[in-house]
Amino acid sequence: MIKVKLVRSWIGCNPKQRKVLDALGLRKIRCEKSFEDNAAIRGMIAEVKHLVEVSE
Numbered sequence: 001m002i003k004v005k006l007v008r009s010w011i012g013c014n015p016k017q018r019k020v021l022d023a024l025g026l027r028k029i030r031c032e033k034s035f036e037d038n039a040a041i042r043g044m045i046a047e048v049k050h051l052v053e054v055s056e
Contacts, residue, residue, distance in 0.1 A: 001056075002041060005032040008051045020047045 006026040010018055024044060025033050035041045037056075045054055 002035050002037050002045075003032055003055045004035065004045060005030065005053045005055075006051060007053045010051060013048075013051070017048050017051070020044050021051070024048075026052065 004024060004026065006021065006029055009029060010021050013021075021027075024035075025031075045052060
């Protein structure tokens with residue numbers, strides 16, 4: 001399992017990054033979600049790595 005936490009605001013991000021954060025369910029700062037560790041989730045995290053914090 002991977003825990004993903006939104007640590008920076010998505011104001012000023014491009015629309016693709018906003019859609020990725022919305023798909024991950026991260027809508028507010030300090031919002032935290034858990035996901036299965038797979039390639040799809042890792043790819044989504046890579047798109048917004050400057051906005052989120054990841055822990056195993």
